[in-house]
Amino acid sequence: MSNHPVQMFEYHTWASQTILGRIKELPSSVLSQEVNSSFPTIAHALSHIYAVDKMWYLVLTGTGMPEAFQACIPLNESILPSIDDYSNIYAELSDQFREWFRSNPNLEQTTLLDNPFAGARQTRLSEIVLQLVNHGTYHRGNVSTMLRQLGHASTMNDYSLFWYQEPTK
Structure with missing residues (x-):
């Protein structure tokens, strides 16, 4: 039986x-071309996805959500110069998540999530992973x-389409 939250994270990656x-x-200019959309440029959107992924990683690894959110604000505002830079930071963070998954087999355990915008609640770790995936899907759109x-x-x-891809090692 597969671990559905981990499989969904692999889809996200x-x-x-x-x-x-x-x-x-x-053309490399596509990254910084202004567009009338949810974000001013594609680079801004990619920085946002990364910052939120990093925030959830920090939460999953024990940082309180208010602190994780504050720590990731600069990442949200940091625009990288190339698509290769984005690929690299995304890959590095995915590796960190995979290591965390290997050391935390029980994703159904709960943690107190103190969301600075919505309040505190007990939340399963698996729910956090699925929130991260859902957020990424939305912004890739x-x-x-x-x-x-x-x-x-x-x-x-x-x-x-991911169902038909070779599993990552």
């Missing part, structure tokens, strides 16, 4: 790398729309 790969195929607005096709990164 694959989908992020898939869209980053598509952006690598385009923004990136796909931004690419189309800039005159470029996006790429498929649906979960159902």
Whole structure:
């Protein structure tokens, strides 16, 4: 039996790398071209996804959510110069998550999540992982729309396509 939250995280990693790969195929200016969308540029969207992923990683590894949120504000505002830089930080963080998954087999245990915007609640670790995946999916959709607005096709990164990919080692 597979560990569904971990499988969903692997989908998240694959989908992020898939869209980053598509952006690598385009002129480097695409990353910083202004567009009238949810984010001013694709780089801003990618920085946001990364910052939120990092925040949830910090929460999962024991940092309180208010502190994790504050720690990741600079990441949200940090625009990297190249798509390769985004690919690298995404890959490094995915490796950190994988290591955490290996050392935390019980994702159904709960933790007190003190959300500075919504209050405190007991939350399963698996729910946090699924929130991270859902957030990434939402914003990859923004990136796909931004690419189309800039005159470029996006790429498929649906979960159902992930089912047919070779497992990562």
